[in-house]
Amino acid sequence: MARLFGTDGVRGLANGDVLTPELALAVARSAAHELLALRTAAGRPLAVIGRDTRPSGPMLEAAAAAGFVSAGVDVLLLGVVPTPVVAHACSRGGADLGLVVSASHNAMPDNGLKLFGPGGWKLPDDVEVALEAGLGATRERPTGLALGRITSSTDVVASYVDGLLAALPARPSGLKVVVDCAQGAASALAPEVYRRTGAEVVAIAADGDGERINDGSGATHLELLQAAVVEHGADLGLAHDGDADRCLAVDAAGTVVDGDQLLALLAVAMHERGQLPTGTVVATVMSNLGFVRAMDERGIRVVQTAVGDRYVLEAMRAGGHALGGEQSGHTVLLDHATTGDGLLTGISVLGRMAETGQSLAELAAVMTRLPQVLVNIRAQRSRAVDADVLDAVAREEGLLGATGRVLLRPSGTEALVRVMVEAETAALAAEVADRLAGVVGRAE
Numbered sequence: 001m002a003r004l005f006g007t008d009g010v011r012g013l014a015n016g017d018v019l020t021p022e023l024a025l026a027v028a029r030s031a032a033h034e035l036l037a038l039r040t041a042a043g044r045p046l047a048v049i050g051r052d053t054r055p056s057g058p059m060l061e062a063a064a065a066a067g068f069v070s071a072g073v074d075v076l077l078l079g080v081v082p083t084p085v086v087a088h089a090c091s092r093g094g095a096d097l098g099l100v101v102s103a104s105h106n107a108m109p110d111n112g113l114k115l116f117g118p119g120g121w122k123l124p125d126d127v128e129v130a131l132e133a134g135l136g137a138t139r140e141r142p143t144g145l146a147l148g149r150i151t152s153s154t155d156v157v158a159s160y161v162d163g164l165l166a167a168l169p170a171r172p173s174g175l176k177v178v179v180d181c182a183q184g185a186a187s188a189l190a191p192e193v194y195r196r197t198g199a200e201v202v203a204i205a206a207d208g209d210g211e212r213i214n215d216g217s218g219a220t221h222l223e224l225l226q227a228a229v230v231e232h233g234a235d236l237g238l239a240h241d242g243d244a245d246r247c248l249a250v251d252a253a254g255t256v257v258d259g260d261q262l263l264a265l266l267a268v269a270m271h272e273r274g275q276l277p278t279g280t281v282v283a284t285v286m287s288n289l290g291f292v293r294a295m296d297e298r299g300i301r302v303v304q305t306a307v308g309d310r311y312v313l314e315a316m317r318a319g320g321h322a323l324g325g326e327q328s329g330h331t332v333l334l335d336h337a338t339t340g341d342g343l344l345t346g347i348s349v350l351g352r353m354a355e356t357g358q359s360l361a362e363l364a365a366v367m368t369r370l371p372q373v374l375v376n377i378r379a380q381r382s383r384a385v386d387a388d389v390l391d392a393v394a395r396e397e398g399l400l401g402a403t404g405r406v407l408l409r410p411s412g413t414e415a416l417v418r419v420m421v422e423a424e425t426a427a428l429a430a431e432v433a434d435r436l437a438g439v440v441g442r443a444e
Contacts, residue, residue: 004135005128007308009114011103014056019111021063023135027113028067028099030134034127035097035117036073044148046074048089048156050081051101052185052242053210056111060101064113069148070141073097077152080208082185082244083114084341088160091120091338102185102243105220108213120338121317122310161193167336168347169269170354173198177350178237178250180225181206182218186244186343193343194238197350202232219246219329219342226254236360238349239329240342245309246329247342249349251361258369260291262349263325265363266333267300269352270323275335276300282315282324284308289405289422294367307409309340370404371426373433375419377440381410384417384440392439396421396432406432408440 004010004018010027012019028047036045047068051057057080065075076095078085086098098116106112115123115131123131177199181187187208194201204224205217217224219241229237229250237250249257260283267281280301283291287304295302303319305311309330316324316334325331330340337344352363383389393406400406404423411418419436423429 003129004132007310008104009100009112011106011110011112013109014054014060014111019060019113021059024060024063024101024113025067025070026135027115027131028064029071029139030131030137031097031099031115032068032071032073033134033137033139034131039096044072044074045096046076046094047097047099048076048078048086048093048095049099049101050078050083050086050185053080053183053187053208053213054103054108054111055210057101057210060111060113064099064101065150068097069150071148072142072146073148075148075150076156077150078156079152080185080188081157082189082341082343084245084337084339084344085157085160087116087120087337087339088163089156090116090118092163093156093159100243104243104245105214105218105241108211108215116339122313122339157189161189161196163336164193164344164347165196167333167344168197169273169351171198172350172354175236175350175353176200176202176232176234178202178204178225178228178232178234179206179346180204180217180228180237180239181244182214182240182242183207183209183212184214184218184240184242184244186240190240190244190343190346194346194350197347199350202228202234204228213242218242219248222248222250222256225250226256230254235353236349238346241329244342245340247331247345248329249360251364252359253361255361257360257364259325259327259329259331260288260369261364261367262329262345263323263331264291264294264367265352266331266345266348267295267323268298268366269355271298271300276322278319278321280319280321282312282319282321284312284326285407285409286327286420288327288367288369288372290367290369313339370422370424371429372420372422373426373429375433375437376411377417377419377437378415379417379440380415381417384408384410389440392436396436400432404429404432406436408436
């Protein structure tokens with residue numbers, strides 16, 4: 001039987017076959033049992049719940065709150081807030097548990113459940129396995145005064161914003177930024193935060209209309225932001241996804257600046273300030289080879305992990321590294337946050353521009369992106385390790401030498417093998433990818 005929890009919690013069609021109010025209640029009850037069993041602090045434990053703007057959010061929020069309360073856990077409802085606010089409530093606000101009701105960049109009909117444990121960290125795999133195994137367990141139910149209580153507060157949000165502004169290296173007064181909020185969790189908060197940095201802000205897709213969340217806007221649909229930056233003559237644009245744990249950017253000419261480029265310019269900035277204690281930045285195997293080269297040229301070591309911000313974070317914590325991220329725009333600045341934080345990334349970019357007086361295009365030029373081709377091949381996932389496929393990969397890598405690379409990665413959810421090729425030219429990358437696709441697909 002497939003695991004319920006994926007790389008970032010549970011996601012699916014809200015009120016469909018899996019992601020139901022009943023499941024939200026059961027997840028909350030099981031989380032209370034698994035994560036709070038070792039709690040030694042006095043008083044009733046506290047869980048915080050935040051959500052994005054989807055119409056299904058209040059339904060799942062209410063069910064999860066009922067699950068926590070029925071397990072004897074107090075609940076603090078944060079309402080519509082970015083995912084990093086919930087992590088902040090656990091890391092610095094004293095909450096024992098955090099639950100985010102969001103499907104991030106997915107389309108509106110979907111929703112999700114993402115948990116943070118004590119300290120604001122995402123749950124490790126073994127805890128998720130135990131939590132999932134306990135979903136149907138029968139447990140003693142508290143009654144009377146032992147039941148939890150439900151309250152709401154905005155104090156956590158204020159504390160989170162104060163922390164963001166304290167991390168700003170220089171005030172970007174005079175800079176004009178367009179921010180695309182994807183009609184998601186940051187619709188109200190992101191424009192306010194960027195204005196408080198001193199920047200002039202134009203907000204788009206910021207009505208908080210959950211029926212249109214991620215619909216042609218946000219970090220997965222940058223065309224709207226590109227056009228708006230040029231139209232308004234802005235210095236840059238910043239795009240968030242539905243729960244605002246991602247940030248991608250657009251320079252003044254409307255050119256996309258992806259997560260690798262943002263990570264590179266922040267790595268250089270932190271290295272210059274002496275804020276990379278290990279001289280290392282953590283990225284995934286999907287990061288562009290141009291990123292790795294740029295870091296090597298500046299004496300910054302790169303540690304690469306499996307795809308997924310949780311794996312980036314695990315490597316950061318294990319090695320004591322301060323910075324990590326993904327090409328998709330998840331960036332973790334561990335001195336200030338315990339998870340990817342799109343707003344923190346955004347103000348860090350603004351602060352770097354103010355600190356150096358350089359444009360975003362100039363800062364992003366710290367790395368040169370190699371052309372990258374990604375092909376999804378319908379084949380059994382095991383094909384990625386078959387001998388004939390590995391031989392073909394070795395041949396192509398020999399042809400590319402140090403000027404490119406090949407990455408084969410089986411899909412975690414479908415019968416697909418993903419072939420990624422980087423080379424000095426787009427034509428060469430496409431040729432290599434096409435040849436490998438022919439080998440991988442032959443078994444079908």
